Each structure stands twice: as structure tokens, then as C-alpha cells.
Amino acid sequence: MPDQASAASTLAAAAPSEAWNKCEAVKNRAITQCPRVVFLLEAIQKLGCNVGEAPEKTFVSCAKLDETKAGGFQLQGSEDPHIFLAEDIAVSLGARQVEQTLVHELVHAFDQCRAKVTWENLLHHACTEVRASALSGECDLVEEVNRGIMRKVGGQGEACVRRRAELSVAMNPSCRTAVAGAGAHSTPSGQSQSNGASSSASTNGVHPAVAAQAAAAVAATEEENLRARLKAKAAVDAVFDRCYYDTAPFDRMP
Ligand SMILES: [Zn+2]
DSSP states (O other): OOOHHHHHHHHHHHSOOHHHHHHHHHHHHHHHHOHHHHHHHHHHHHTTOOOOSSHHHHTEEEEOOOTTOSEEEEEOTTSOEEEEEEHHHHHHSOHHHHHHHHHHHHHHHHHHHHHOOOTTSHHHHHHHHHHHHHHHSTTSHHHHHHTTOOOOTTTHHHHHHHHHHHHHHHTSGGGTSSSOOSSOOOOOSSSOBOOOSOOOTTOSSOOHHHHHHHHHHTTOOHHHHHHHHHHHHHHHHHHHHHHHTOOTTSSSOO
């Protein structure tokens, strides 16, 4: 028998909010008209991962997420990834940022389908974060200028990719404990990810948002945070050259 909370969530699911409807419209435009998004969806399907008969309905969903997150992905029981887009942020962000968020998540999904990423492994996590940041366009010069970050033009892209990958990897529980934590991944806030959907026990993968919350719950000290950042930096440094120039499934940096 459902409790009150689940009954309320069932009711909410039955009556989509205005934000959800808008988010779905933005999402549907992106997955049918954004060449990078369309190409990645096709590439994921070619690898044999299930994106559903109608990917706009089954592979990418709008959901209410943690307000600092723009999107995220979660492994389903079969280990096929599912992507979430934060409905409130999708409405407030421009179409370009929504596309970047989708591409970022789709690169993770592609890597998951291609190589079964082990999220507890910081090197695996670092590699897919480097690729997602590099291929999504979130480190294009204009995005850094919008964030108020100016660097020498020659190298700002690489510096941005390193910074964002390090922030994401530092949220991995494996960065914070001697024993590997639950599989998870995360990216920095801004165009980042999360699934705010419930941390359902039926999923194999642990979503970055869940990992982030778990990490926060530990009430990390400054020293722990610093140690995590150093571990994350070491992981990103170790894989950077190999992963930054691995532009698959694109022939070159799009
Ligand atoms: Zn990421």
C-alpha cells in the first residue's frame, strides 16, 4: 500500500508541471535538431545500447533535479544509461546550454556503452569527464567569458576541461575514502549533471547527485576536500592526453 509520499509523487507524475512541459519541448528540439545530439544518439544505438523506439520518450527525460544540476545520467538495471534533464534549468537556460548539457551526458552514456565505465575507478571517471567537457562545447571560449573566467586564449580550452573534470572527479566517493565508494560520477555545477530522480534501489548505477549528497553528508572538512581535489587532479593528469584527444564517436573535436 503506497504511503502518502509515494501517493503524492504519483499524483505529481500524473500532472506534469508547466516547467516539465517546457523542458520536454526544449529537449525534443535538441534531440531532433541539434546535430551533435542526434549523432551521439545514433552512435550509442549502434553500440547496442537501448535508446528506445522513441528516444525522446524513453532515453532522455525531464525531471525535477537538485537546483544546482542541469542534467545527469543513471544506469538502469540492464546497465543501459538513462539521461535526465533538470526541468527548471532547461527552462531558464538557453537552447545552447541545454544542448551542451545533453552532449555532456551523452558522451558519458557513449563511454558507458562502449567500455562499461567503472565509476569507482578514478581514472575511468576522469577520462569520461575530460571527454564530456571537451566534446560538449562547455569549454568554448565564449562559455568561459560568460563565467567571468579569462585566460590566455591559447590553452583556455584545455585549462577549462581540466578544471571541470577535476571538480567532477573530486565529488566521487572514491576520492574521499580509502575504500572505493559506490559507482558514481559527477561534473561541476553550471552545465553539470544530476538526476534528482529518486535514488531508487532498483538502479545499478549511482547517480552523481546521489554521490554528491553522500559526500556532503559526510560533512567533509577542508582538509578532506583538498585531499579529494589532489586525488582528482592526479587522475585527470594521468589520463588527460589520451582522453582529451579521444574524440570518438566524432572524427575530430566538434
Ligand atoms: Zn560529467
